[in-house]
Amino acid sequence: MRVGVVLRGKYGRRAAKEISEFFEVYTYELPQNLPEIIDEPEELNFPDELFECDIIVSYALHPDVNYEIIRRAAGKVKYVLLPGGAKSGSKKQLEELGKKYGVNVLVENICCATPKIDDPEVKEFFEKFGMPEFEIEVENGVIKSVKVKRSSICGSSKFVAEKLVGMRVDEAPAKAGYFTQIYPCFASRGIDGKIHRAAHIHKRQVEKALRG
Template structure:
């Protein structure tokens, strides 16, 4: 499977590194300027002027860190025209465009679009390319080995696309079973993740997801509550078959 990543400045670079290191997916990328105008009157013309490789948009799955409400829908249009199965948009709806606009694009091209505030909420959705990706990357899932009340080894079954889950796994070894879940959540937030900080959702949801993954690995009966703004927006296009 080929994964296409739209980078903008530092955003998207860590995802590319994680995909290369932790999977056998082919990954290709295109770069957008780091600094963009607040308003882009003609996104199609703007992207044309960047002379982007049209083959990029035929990737099975496209993850776009365009982070701009004018540019992101045009990326989705080009993905639809190129035959991509799905577009994942990290960064939240404010930087993705409007839901009605994205729904119109999804229906026209029969493409799946998902807007995530943070990438570690990603789960399988029934779309082949997304499900293949979410088998390895997305909402954290781990297995642990325990001896004498302490964590002796951690295996990452599915990790956050930024790579934080593997860092948590490495640093949690040696922790007591009591301390491991809250420590996993804290270690995730200490990782240089670029999720939003300073309010509900964002990096705090990432921490909750890693705490929950550790609780599940230890067989604890627990529930996960995701902040409203961190819940994915899943936009399914009309079936064109």
């Protein structure tokens, strides 16, 4: 399986590194500074190699760029993943565009909320990446080991797993949420920041693993 990752500035580099541990990765880097509105997105100089991938993960964080990626992916790319929520464009419009061009489009505020996709052509990717899954070994009330069975694309799940080893079981879920928030994730911060949802997801998934 080949995965294309569209980079922009600091965004997408960790994801490309994480994905490359399991799959062939092709990266294409956009200019960091793009105009707010791109009047003629069809003139964007995307290489053909990007659209030879099975999946494209776009960190363009720009609606016009993502619309053009979906348009050009028609008949070539199976899935286009768009982390970044509203910065990536209107979820409804992006999904409708995907239907128009026969491309499966997933728009997520945070990559650790990505669901499993039971599609034989891409199943392997979604078994490795998306909403985290852990396998935890406990000895005398203390976490002995944590295996990441499924990781967030950004790598935060692996960071959380490493930090939980040696911790008491009763404090592990809350700490999982805390460690998610101190990982250099690019989810929005503040009172209504999406980082809080990411923290809750990791807390809940650790609780689930501890229940067995």
